Amino acid sequence: MTVEETQMSAGDYTYDVRRAGDGDELVILLHGFPETSHMWLPLLEHLAANGYTALAPDLRGYSPGARPAEAEHYSHAAMAVDILAMADGLGKDRFHLVGHDHGAGLGWYIAGRHADRVTSWTALSVPHVDAFLRAIATNAEQQQRSGYMQFFRQVGTAEAALAADDFAAMRNIWTASPPDQVEEYLRVLRQPGALTGALNWYRGGFDEERQPVGQVSVPTLLIWGNQDQAIGRPGVTATPPLMDGPYRLVELDAGHWLIQEAEADVLRETLAHIEEFGG
Secondary structure (H helix, E strand, O other): OOOEEEEEEEOOEEEEEEEEOOOOOEEEEEOOOOOOHHHHHHHHHHHHHOOOEEEEEOOOOOOOOOOOOOHHHHOHHHHHHHHHHHHHHOOOOOEEEEEEOHHHHHHHHHHHHOHHHEEEEEEEOOOOHHHHHHHHHHOHHHHHHOOHHHHHOOOOHHHHHHHHHHHHHHHHHOOOOOHHHHHHHHHHHOOOOHHHHHHHHHHHOOOOOOOOOOOEOOOEEEEEEOOOOOOOHHHHHOOHHHEOOOEEEEEEOOOOOHHHHOHHHHHHHHHHHHHHHOO
């Protein structure tokens, strides 16, 4: 299936997006840090081949036309408005939602606060965001795993460290990605303001004013890798009590980069979940 690269307006911004398929049901895919919509190519093609319209935007900070400088513009509440506007622009009152890493954090917010718009929700790597943040606050192991988040909040310092030696530190993060994908990520992150925009997800998404997502009623699938260096089991274990609707956990023997490390599993389980609750 052909994946089209185009642009789409949403609110005050213009997003670079990848789109595939022309089915009646819409699936929106939200990437994480430090990736772009390029990570979703296998799933875009898979969903399109199975009769769906799949849309993957380069999110705020990554799209040149959606790159506000201030961290306050990167709260989940602010960014959720744009995702809903994308669905509106395609004439869809409801849509399936899939997210990984920071995209999963945003997806949890949308599923919890805009349940009337979401048909099904698939989270990759990140458990319910309330449970995950509680684990960071109370669990020593998760605190250690998440220590890098404080460093990423240091304006200027984090940018300099990550961009040094032609993004050497970033290249070490993308060990599961093929070379063409790495080059696509670097093409975006080398753009003026892009790295700051990407890091602003850490600076604006989890501030003191953040309101809990609360109970989630949308049918939910969590795919988690038990070798994930950043996200341990405590948040996963604490997720089921926050679920008011159908919930299923798929635990893979994989790390954080699930679609690169376990592509067949991710494609199979995600499509099965969407098919079960779509229609």
